[in-house]
Amino acid sequence: MWHGEWDVRWLDEVSSTNDYLREQARQGAPEGLVVVADHQTAGRGRLERRWESPPGSNLLASVLLRPACPAEDLHLCAAAVALAGADACREVAGVEPQLKWPNDLLVGEAKVAGVLAEAEFDGDRPVAVVVGIGLNVAWPGPAGAGGTCLDDLRGDAPPVDRRALLDRLLEALARRRDLLDDAGGRRTLAGEMRRRCVTLGQEVRVVLAREEITGVATEVDDAGRLVVETASGPRRLTAGDVVHLRRWTP
Ligand code: BTN
Helix, strand or coil: CCCCCCEEEEEEEECCHHHHHHHHHHCCCCCCEEEEEEEECCCECHHHCECCCCCCCCEEEEEEECCCCCHHHCHHHHHHHHHHHHHHHHHHHCCCCEEECCCEEEECCEEEEEEEEEEEEECCEEEEEEEEEEECCCCCCCCCCCECCHHHHCCCCCCCCHHHHHHHHHHHHHHHHHHHHCHHHHHHHHHHHHHCECCCCEEEEEECCCCEEEEEEEEECCCCCEEEEECCEEEEECCCEEEEEEECCC
């Protein structure tokens, strides 16, 4: 259990909670600073996509971490936040999302949350990681984008309180935070990811920086990498945009 303190700043409006916190990180802010916004004017998703959300509707939060974690394992910071987000959904809303690799939260095939992790480096050495999560509480995302939100999933049950959700997410993240500091802990996190990963067993298309591959997702390895069996052999991925094509049956 991490015994640091979360220092939560809840803002009415900001460009992007990730951008705000990266600037704070560059100025030397300590681990544990958390920024939440009712509204973002320039919210960002992965691959420089926009992340939109009407004021006051969803949980838009970023967390500053400074783990002793090598650059090649930094993606596990995002996994830790995604897993904590899934715990919070279960504990506060009674909704149990699964992970679409690397760190989307899905209910069925509908996305309820996305995670964006960005690192700050001193030369080659990572000195801070900002992990942002956009968790759909009252607004499912743009029409036609395949999203859902906790309030819709709960039907007639009372609306979900964003502060309660954030509190549980931070508690769940504190339980995992120390795992990031050593190789054994990171293996534990990867194992948790594997157990909750709905991508396994799917035929997938993965968009990478310079290419696109298709194959069957067969494993999340001990480093949290996705193994995709392609026609030209296995590929081990630390990042990528995954599309689930169909469940694979041999
Ligand atoms: C994705 O699925 O593409 C990741 C979405 C991440 C969105 C969150 S909202 C809070 C934080 N601030 C941002 O600008 N982005 C992340």
